[in-house]
Amino acid sequence: MLLVVLEHDRGAMDEAAREALTFGRKLAAQMGAPLHAALIGADDAELVSEAGAFGAEAVYTAVHDVLSDFGPEAWGEAAAEMIRQLNPGAVLAGGSERGNEIMAQVAARLDLPMVANCLEVDLNGGAGEWAITRQQWGGSLLEDARLVSERPLLTSGLHTLAAEQAEAAVEAVAQAVEVDLDPSLARTVVKDRVVLEAGVTLSTAPVVIGGGRGVGSPEAFAPLEELAAMLGGRVGCSRAVTNNGWRPHSDQVGQTGTRITPEIYIASGISGAIQHWVGAKASKRILAINIDPEANMVVKADWAVIADLHEVIPAITEEIKRRRA
Amino acid sequence: MRILCCVKRVPAPGAKINVTDDGLAVDASHLGFATSPHEECGVEEAVQITERHGGEVTVLTLGPPEAADQLRYAASVGAHHGVLVATDGSAWDPQRTAVALTDAIRGLEAADGPFDLLVFGNESADSGGFQVGVRVAYALGRPIVNGVKGIEVDTEAGGGVVRARREIDGGFEVYELPMPAAVGVKEGINLPRYPTMRGRLASKKLEIAEQGSDAEPGGQSLVRLHRPRETVTETVILGNSPEAAPAVVDVLEELGVV
Numbered sequence: 104m105l106l107v108v109l110e111h112d113r114g115a116m117d118e119a120a121r122e123a124l125t126f127g128r129k130l131a132a133q134m135g136a137p138l139h140a141a142l143i144g145a146d147d148a149e150l151v152s153e154a155g156a157f158g159a160e161a162v163y164t165a166v167h168d169v170l171s172d173f174g175p176e177a178w179g180e181a182a183a184e185m186i187r188q189l190n191p192g193a194v195l196a197g198g199s200e201r202g203n204e205i206m207a208q209v210a211a212r213l214d215l216p217m218v219a220n221c222l223e224v225d226l227n228g229g230a231g232e233w234a235i236t237r238q239q240w241g242g243s244l245l246e247d248a249r250l251v252s253e254r255p256l257l258t259s260g261l262h263t264l265a266a267e268q269a270e271a272a273v274e275a276v277a278q279a280v281e282v283d284l285d286p287s288l289a290r291t292v293v294k295d296r297v298v299l300e301a302g303v304t305l306s307t308a309p310v311v312i313g314g315g316r317g318v319g320s321p322e323a324f325a326p327l328e329e330l331a332a333m334l335g336g337r338v339g340c341s342r343a344v345t346n347n348g349w350r351p352h353s354d355q356v357g358q359t360g361t362r363i364t365p366e367i368y369i370a371s372g373i374s375g376a377i378q379h380w381v382g383a384k385a386s387k388r389i390l391a392i393n394i395d396p397e398a399n400m401v402v403k404a405d406w407a408v409i410a411d412l413h414e415v416i417p418a419i420t421e422e423i424k425r426r427r428a
Numbered sequence: 429m430r431i432l433c434c435v436k437r438v439p440a441p442g443a444k445i446n447v448t449d450d451g452l453a454v455d456a457s458h459l460g461f462a463t464s465p466h467e468e469c470g471v472e473e474a475v476q477i478t479e480r481h482g483g484e485v486t487v488l489t490l491g492p493p494e495a496a497d498q499l500r501y502a503a504s505v506g507a508h509h510g511v512l513v514a515t516d517g518s519a520w521d522p523q524r525t526a527v528a529l530t531d532a533i534r535g536l537e538a539a540d541g542p543f544d545l546l547v548f549g550n551e552s553a554d555s556g557g558f559q560v561g562v563r564v565a566y567a568l569g570r571p572i573v574n575g576v577k578g579i580e581v582d583t584e585a586g587g588g589v590v591r592a593r594r595e596i597d598g599g600f601e602v603y604e605l606p607m608p609a610a611v612g613v614k615e616g617i618n619l620p621r622y623p624t625m626r627g628r629l630a631s632k633k634l635e636i637a638e639q640g641s642d643a644e645p646g647g648q649s650l651v652r653l654h655r656p657r658e659t660v661t662e663t664v665i666l667g668n669s670p671e672a673a674p675a676v677v678d679v680l681e682e683l684g685v686v
Contacts, residue, residue: 112596173601175562175573198558200550204574204612207559211566216523216647219551219558239555239653244445244454246555247651258558290571295602304597310685334685345616352577352616353595358553359465359615366685377441388683390676391663406664406679408672418673423686426677 105131106163106191107140108182108209109154110202112173114147119197121266124157126221126259127195128269131158133226136192139163143181144170146277155275156268162275163189165282173201174292177284179208184282186213191254198258210256217256218248222263224255238263241358241381262362262385303337305354310336311365313356313383316343317372317393317412324350326416327371333423339363341379357382371412375400392416429483429581431474432536432543434529434561435467435502437495438554451652453519454554463498465615466549472620473613474547475506477581484508486536486543490528492517496636504623504631511536511637519555523646526563531641533568545581545590546610550574565610573603574612581607 107127110117124140131138139161140154146164154162163185169177182205186194194209196202198220210217218235222245225234233250238260305311312331314324324338331338339356340349356363358381368386373379375391375398383389384403391404392412401407408415439445439456446455463471474485486509487502489495499510513532520528537543546568548561565572578593578600588607593600595614605611623631666675680686 176571200575203551203558204562207562207574208566210559211526211563216521217557217559218648219556234651240441240445240553241556242656243441244447245654245656247654249649249651250647251649252647290606291573291603293601294604296596296599297602298599300598302598306597334680336685346619348619355616366683367680377445390666390679396665401663403661404663405661406666406676408666408676409668410670410672414670415673415676418670419676422673422677423680426686 104136104139104189104191105134106186106189106194107138107159108194108196108202108205109140109142109150110197110199110205111142111145111150114145114150116150116153117197117199118266119199119202119261121157122262122264123195123197123202123259124154124159125264125266128158130193130195130224134192137161139191140275141165141182141185143178144172146279148277151275151277155273158269158273159275160273162277163280164277165280167282167284169284169286169289169292172293174288175204175208176291177288178205179212180284180288181282182209183212184284185280186254188280193255193257195257195259198261203258206256206258213254213256215254215256216250216252218250219258220260221257222260224257240377242384243377243381262364303335305337305339305356305361305363308337308363309366310334311339311356311363311368311386312336313339313341313368313370313373314344315341315371315373318344318349321349323413326413326420330416330420333420336365341373341376370400370404371416373400374398375403429478429481429545430541430543431477431483431485431545431547432533433467433470433474433485433487433502433507433547434549435471435487435489435498436464436549436552437461437489437491437498438464438552441553445655447653447655451654452650454653461494461497463501464549464553466551466553466613468620469615469617470547470549470613471502471505471507472618473579474545476618477545477579481581481583486511488529488532489513490520490525490641491515499636500631500634501623503634504627505621506627509637510634511639513641514638519650521646521648522557522559522563523648524643526560526567527643528641529560530564530567531643532639533564535639542608544588544607546570548610548612550612550614561610561612570608570610571605572610572612573605576611576613577617579611579613579617
C-alpha cells in the first residue's frame with residue numbers, strides 16, 4: 104500500500120494534498136499497490152469522499168484530543184503511529200511547508216530516510232532501492248538520488264504537477280485508527296491564530312502585480328497597488344525589495360518567500376534572478392514590464408512590454424477604467 | 429540565555445546555477461559562498477535575543493574547513509562562539525548530517541550546560557532536505573516548530589517559553605514552546621544587520637572549535653546534479669512604450685481577469 108498523508112487545515116483540504124494524491128496515484132500503479140490515505144485530526148465525510156475522487160480506496164482517520172489543531176509533533180507522531188500499524192510500502196505527502204515538516208517528524212520518529220520535493224520516483228525493480236529525481240534550490244537544480252529504504256518517506260515537489268482527480272472516482276472507505284498519543288505532544292500545537300486580512304492572499308490571488316528593484320521606492324508601489332486592487336489581485340515583490348525594507352517580507356515572491364500560482368503574473372521592474380523565478384514559475388501566464396529586453400524575466404515571459412513601468416502601469420490602469428466606463 | 433544556531437555554507441546563487449563536470453556539486457567558482465539565507469536570519473535573531481535577554485550565541489556548522497568563513501561572518505554580526513564539524517567537502521545526506529550535529533550539540537551541552545534555544549533554518553538553500561532541524565530536535569527531546577517568522581522569549585512564564593509566529597494565508601499562527609526549545613526559522617523574521625568594522629576585526633580573533641564526526645551515511649545518496657530542461661518561451665513583445673496598454677488589457681480580457 105502507498106499511504107498519502109493528507110494535509111488539511113481545520114477540515115479544508117490543501118492543494119498540496121491533492122497534488123500528493125495525484126502523484127501518489129501514479130506511484131501506486133508503479134508499485135502495483137493500492138492508494139490509501141491518512142487523515143489526521145479529522146474524519147469529515149467530505150474529506151474522505153474527496154480523497155476517493157482522487158483515487159484513494161481507503162482513508163484512515165486518527166482523531167484525538169491533542170489533534171484539535173495543527174501541531175507538528177502531534178501530527179508527526181499520529182502519522183508515525185498509523186504507519187507502524189498499517190505497514191505501508193511507501194509514504195507520501197505534499198511538499199508544502201507543513202507537508203515537509205510532518206514527514207520530517209515521521210522520519211525522525213521512525214528513524215528512516217526522507218526525500219523531500221520529489222519529481223520522479225522509480226521503483227528500480229523493487230529491491231528496496233529507489234531512483235529519485237528531486238528538487239534542489241527550490242527547483243532551479245535537480246538531483247538524481249539513490250534511496251535505500253524498506254519504506255520510503257517522500258514528499259512531492261509543490262506545484263510541480265497539476266492536481267487531477269482519478270478517471271474513475273472511488274468510493275473511499277473510511278476507517279478509524281486508534282492512536283495513543285502522549286498529552287505532552289500538545290506543546291507544539293497551534294495556540295492561537297491571528298487573521299490580518301480576509302479575502303485574496305498572495306498565494307491564492309488570480310492576478311499578481313510584481314515589483315522589483317526597478318520600482319525604486321516604497322511609495323512608487325502605489326500604482327501597482329491600484330492596478331492590483333482593480334483586478335482583485337495582490338502586489339508581490341522581489342527579494343531586493345524586501346531586503347531594502349520597501350515592502351514586508353510576506354509580499355516576497357521567491358525561493359525564500361511565497362510560491363504564487365496566478366492566472367497571470369505581471370512582473371514589473373524585476374530582472375528575474377533564480378531566487379525570484381522559483382517563486383514565480385508556477386504562474387500560468389507571465390507578462391513582463393522592463394526597460395531591459397534581455398532581462399531573464401522578459402526572456403521567460405509569455406508577453407512583454409519593453410518600457411518604463413512607471414509609465415506603463417498607470418497607462419494599463421487608465422485603459423481598464425476607460426473600457427469599464 | 430544560551431542559544432545555539434546551526435548554519436550551512438552554500439554557493440551564493442546568481443542568475444544561473446552551473447554544475448561541476450562530475451555532476452556532484454554546484455560550480456561555485458564564479459559565485460562564491462554565503463550563509464544559507466534562512467540561517468543568516470537565524471543568527472541575527474539569536475543575537476537580537478541575547479541583546480534583549482543577555483547570554484551568548486554559539487554557531488555550529490557542518491561542512492568543509494572553509495565553512496569557518498561562515499562562522500567568522502556570524503561572529504562579525506554578534507555571535508560569540510563558533511564550532512565546525514569538518515567534512516571532506518562531499519555532500520552529506522540529511523540523516524548523517526543530523527546525527528553529526530546531534531553528537532556535536534550533546535558534546536557542547538555536556539561541557540558547558542544545556543542550550544535554552546536551538547535555532548535552525550527551515551531548509552537549506554541548496555540541497556533543501558527539509559528535515560535536519562527536526563531530526564536533531566527530536567533526538568535531543570526538544571519541541572520544534574518550523575516556518576517561524578517571529579520569536580518572543582518570555583523567561584518569566586513557567587520555566588521560560590518561546591512564543592513563535594508562523595505565517596499562514598492572510599495571517600499568522602502562534603505557538604508556545606516550553607524551553608529548552610528549538611525553532612526552524614525563515615527569512616523575513618528580521619532584516620539581518622551588516623557587519624561593522626569592529627565586528628569584522630572581532631571575527632578575526634574568533635577561536636573556532638573544530639571536531640570530526642564518525643556519523644554513518646544514511647539511506648539517501650547523491651547520484652548526479654543537473655539543470656532542469658528549460659522550456660523555451662516565445663515572448664510576444666506587446667510594445668515599447670505606454671502605448672502598449674490597450675494590447676495588455678486585451679490580453680487580460682482574453683484571460684478573463686479584468
